[in-house]
Amino acid sequence: MKYSLLTISIKPTLARLILVKLRLVKLTFAKLTFAKLAFVKLAFCCVLLMHCFHAMSVTQDQFKVHGLSAFENEQAKMLKDWLTQGVNATRDTLGVYPTPLALHLYPRESNQPVPWAYTRRDGKGSVHLHVDVRFGLTKFVDDWTIYHELAHMALPYLGDEYRWFSEGFASFMQYQIMAQAGLLKGKLVDNYHTKISPHLRWFNSDLTAASIATRLMDNQQYPAAYWGGAYFFIIADQLLIKRHSTTLTELITHYQDCCRTHDKNLADVVTSLDGILNEALFSRLLEQYENKPAREVYPENFE
Numbered sequence: 597m598k599y600s601l602l603t604i605s606i607k608p609t610l611a612r613l614i615l616v617k618l619r620l621v622k623l624t625f626a627k628l629t630f631a632k633l634a635f636v637k638l639a640f641c642c643v644l645l646m647h648c649f650h651a652m653s654v655t656q657d658q659f660k661v662h663g664l665s666a667f668e669n670e671q672a673k674m675l676k677d678w679l680t681q682g683v684n685a686t687r688d689t690l691g692v693y694p695t696p697l698a699l700h701l702y703p704r705e706s707n708q709p710v711p712w713a714y715t716r717r718d719g720k721g722s723v724h725l726h727v728d729v730r731f732g733l734t735k736f737v738d739d740w741t742i743y744h745e746l747a748h749m750a751l752p753y754l755g756d757e758y759r760w761f762s763e764g765f766a767s768f769m770q771y772q773i774m775a776q777a778g779l780l781k782g783k784l785v786d787n788y789h790t791k792i793s794p795h796l797r798w799f800n801s802d803l804t805a806a807s808i809a810t811r812l813m814d815n816q817q818y819p820a821a822y823w824g825g826a827y828f829f830i831i832a833d834q835l836l837i838k839r840h841s842t843t844l845t846e847l848i849t850h851y852q853d854c855c856r857t858h859d860k861n862l863a864d865v866v867t868s869l870d871g872i873l874n875e876a877l878f879s880r881l882l883e884q885y886e887n888k889p890a891r892e893v894y895p896e897n898f899e
């Protein structure tokens with residue numbers, strides 16, 4: 597599996613790095629006094645130790661599966677393979693999350709592999725997936741649910757008020773992850789077009805986009821709320837490509853390294869993302885969503 601391979605492959609690289617760095621230290625500091633050399637060695641060991649811990653933290657315990665005992669051996673293996681693939685695909689697109697993922701499985705008969713799933717954001721957060729194991733591995737891997745739920749964990753809990761933002765983010769990202777993993781059928785833009793276009797009419801209004809998305813969520817018009825919210829990230833991605841020669845997925849990867857652990861709410865997230873860019877791109881876009889008439893932010897037709 598990809599995880600164990602990566603763990604093994606980093607270790608020899610690290611060992612080589614240590615040897616090369618030690619040789620360099622020997623050569624460069626051959627003429628230094630004993631005291632200075634001891635200090636340099638000590639400092640160098642600290643750097644190496646930090647490097648080791650970092651390498652360990654990104655390769656070990658990336659996720660823990662709970663609830664496998666409810667399934668037969670063969671099914672449990674299939675579910676583990678599916679989750680490994682899902683976590684790896686998410687990590688390839690959104691980066692390595694600083695906190696290991698807790699994934700909970702529950703058996704449930706249905707007409708689809710993952711009929712029900714949600715995230716819990718208490719403590720470190722966890723993902724809960726109800727699964728029908730009568731479906732095979734391919735059906736599980738092709739299902740968008742796991743990528744959507746794992747994408748949620750790239751951001752902290754944003755509160756009820758910003759559920760449209762959180763669901764919009766996960767909806768936008770589920771297809772980014774699937775596209776990068778080669779699992780998305782058709783072009784990325786066509787998939788967004790199909791999902792977002794039917795809901796643009798709700799935003800042809802003088803009310804703000806944030807208030808419309810919140811109302812759609814409160815009225816349980818979920819596809820409209822989710823995909824209407826996803827348009828925020830379509831705009832953000834386009835701005836990032838144009839102004840910063842980067843993409844939203846690249847930015848979120850960077851965000852995992854610098855900021856994810858410290859952020860507690862949407863204001864923190866927006867500040868962090870703007871900080872990375874050195875431009876108030878996200879705070880300005882959010883301000884438009886909260887203050888401008890939605891018809892000035894959303895097009896009549898998806899382009």
Ligand SMILES: [Zn+2]
Nearest residue numbers: 744748763766
């Ligand atoms: Zn969601």
